[in-house]
Amino acid sequence: MNTEKNRNSLSHLDAKGQAHMVDVGSKEVTERSATARALVEMKPETLLKVIDGGLPKGDVLATVRIAGIQAAKKTSDLVPLCHPLMLTKITLDIEAINETQIEIRCTCKLSGKTGVEMEALTGVSVAALTLYDMCKAVDKGILIKETCLLTKTGGKSGDWVNEQEGNV
Amino acid sequence: MNTEKNRNSLSHLDAKGQAHMVDVGSKEVTERSATARALVEMKPETLLKVIDGGLPKGDVLATVRIAGIQAAKKTSDLVPLCHPLMLTKITLDIEAINETQIEIRCTCKLSGKTGVEMEALTGVSVAALTLYDMCKAVDKGILIKETCLLTKTGGKSGDWVNEQEGNV
Amino acid sequence: MNTEKNRNSLSHLDAKGQAHMVDVGSKEVTERSATARALVEMKPETLLKVIDGGLPKGDVLATVRIAGIQAAKKTSDLVPLCHPLMLTKITLDIEAINETQIEIRCTCKLSGKTGVEMEALTGVSVAALTLYDMCKAVDKGILIKETCLLTKTGGKSGDWVNEQEGNV
């Protein structure tokens, strides 16, 4: 296997294997969007403290939503090689999909030169951490699972759908 | 079910269900530590671009490590109801545990009035996001799974081990 | 008037009138708390969009609360000569006190060497800005008035109550 070529194909490394923030100056400005997802798995009785009969209880979900939205804006501060971006839209949806799992989805949009996949993934990740934090006094074993990108649109590489995820 | 009592048992909500940063002023200063873990699942050929024969390639793992360490320090800025803390130690370990999975572990320590579970979880989460970012040009379907707390020590609630995780 | 003496009495300036972060190293660690307040005045119909019959509508108040709590933690980053602190408690209360005014109160606590007045004031100020932001599409003339410290306890200067504020 041609190791040198493999290494170079990781776009954030240069030919010497050194990290850099890649030049997107010559990329086209296109409309870009991305949606990511995280599943937070907890005991049924924990879930009922957060959402009961479809109704959110207290400030829990709003806190999770705000944390995720603010984190999406901080992506380039958290993920070292991400470009600073001016997102034009962030939404964060939270839903109990069964009696032990809460799904968090984040969609980001941008009219710009680089994709917003990392922003959507950062949004769901920090939202999931915040949900853990709100519930940890009663359930330390909560699991954040299946954090992944669901779809992206725009850019040179075009649209992409995560085909392994049945519930997209 | 006594909903009122349930709601109150989420420590970050007051009796009216409103979010607050809880008073830890009267808690004892004890030695505290926490270890969290995330698994990042990717195609075998992606993993070989990052680690080959146990040897890291280029700056990838160092970038992931630095991102996780810096994020652990930012926890109270990311997770809204976390207290600002002065961590005395942060380590981040990254290891390929089979041909498709990289495990990230973060351990944080503090001599203080509140636990460091969220700091360890934030460390592994942002490290995993950074690993995704480094590899996404070749593999958008990477999955971050099984992010969870493995152990904690110290504090009034004492030590805790995640018994559902066989590989602790 | 002895201008030199006056100037020096502003603790954040040295004898030459230059800004510095004062030395609190030799101050005693005491329990400290502070409560600040802001009034946000709006049209009655705007207020009804936020709180109706005492019930908050949607995520508005939770968003305001989270923004204020997070801002209190950022005080030393915003107000240049404030010391970094590890607040042990932050609460933020929001209440309609009549049909055109919403009162925001923030209480901060610390076991430390310097007071938390600025943290409480920063909390109510950013909470008020966020309330303005949530409502500005329908009412740009909203006024943030009477932002002030209500009480403080602890420290060498001891307890203090704002006697000009009847509604403390």
Add this chain to the structure above:
Amino acid sequence: MNTEKNRNSLSHLDAKGQAHMVDVGSKEVTERSATARALVEMKPETLLKVIDGGLPKGDVLATVRIAGIQAAKKTSDLVPLCHPLMLTKITLDIEAINETQIEIRCTCKLSGKTGVEMEALTGVSVAALTLYDMCKAVDKGILIKETCLLTKTGGKSGDWVNEQEGNV
């Protein structure tokens, strides 16, 4: 009253009352500006420690100015649903308008898709907090009052002047 419609008219909430960062992707890029104002009221002897005969004393006003300018740039980090923006201009003016009141004005400009009202308001608010901080050792009863937007230009909603403020 049609509560549902009212709630929706708060642009930062969706139809379910959930907070989101609204989509400005399709809005036009126009020249935008906004000017906000805060009044800081203190004892006459406090004011003389800051400005005497029109001359600033020491670093106080420069510190206030820098704090306000830096805060305007942090608006999207402080106010959760604000879009990140690349302000093209920030000015902050500070003036004693009588023997007990100092007026702070902040003007922000942008060539972009969303207004800069919150940036100007954040600038004056943090500047006022910093002025309080500089003076609090001698006057804890300082009041920050009448923080409001004075004017805005640009955007779909066009120009706006605060007609209740005689001293615009």
Add this chain to the structure above:
Amino acid sequence: MNTEKNRNSLSHLDAKGQAHMVDVGSKEVTERSATARALVEMKPETLLKVIDGGLPKGDVLATVRIAGIQAAKKTSDLVPLCHPLMLTKITLDIEAINETQIEIRCTCKLSGKTGVEMEALTGVSVAALTLYDMCKAVDKGILIKETCLLTKTGGKSGDWVNEQEGNV
């Protein structure tokens, strides 16, 4: 000497000598780049702990590189009158130029209304601080010297080369 004129010629001060963030709204969008440099001087035995035979040892250089790249993105938060920018490229090169000196170079690019000199200088400065931090346990006398701008391109003032620096 015409002091008034001199003072005004510092672009970040207005006619009264007050700091402001200058209006770049009417400046043209051009391609801009800047390269800065810092030299870090240490004992030969310290340098060998970092780079040996041209090979970096452990995570030192990667840590320095990531710190510099992240700092360049934070420039407008660190240097008070800098405009927020969306850099399109950041690279950071580190090289031992003799047995006691390591040279750090940072290049930034932007398609925008204002130059990126400060971003390149901030990148090398924080990278140099990080290199100091990594080595300070063995060599506290490390010197950061000759931090300067090497070249800039774009903007109304056009291209510029630092002619005093022989090794550009």
Add this chain to the structure above:
Amino acid sequence: MNTEKNRNSLSHLDAKGQAHMVDVGSKEVTERSATARALVEMKPETLLKVIDGGLPKGDVLATVRIAGIQAAKKTSDLVPLCHPLMLTKITLDIEAINETQIEIRCTCKLSGKTGVEMEALTGVSVAALTLYDMCKAVDKGILIKETCLLTKTGGKSGDWVNEQEGNV
């Protein structure tokens, strides 16, 4: 030469050469201080725009001072392996030491488990960058030279004075 031993002697690397934030949990709390220095060299006519006859002109030096103080507080966010600290004092002094050089000194204090050398060095570095920024419209060739630690006190390694610097 025993390379393995050398590498380990860099305290921020573990035995495998991987970066970590070292455990200071068992270190003693002592009074610690550090003073760092940077020299900024510019044309004589540039220096006169900043300081004339010993008198600062306009807001330049105050802006530099505030930038340095705020940066010292951000050290653990900028330098990846630094511990978060609660500095008890920061002072920043700026002086023209001859007709082409301005010396910036920063002193930081802490009662804590780890030294404040990096905080003092970060303070002078960002102050020097800000001075460059204020003057760059008239003098792009400004050089930041001789940034170094002058003294430190406290901690297990005890006091230290930079003996190569004649002007300590």
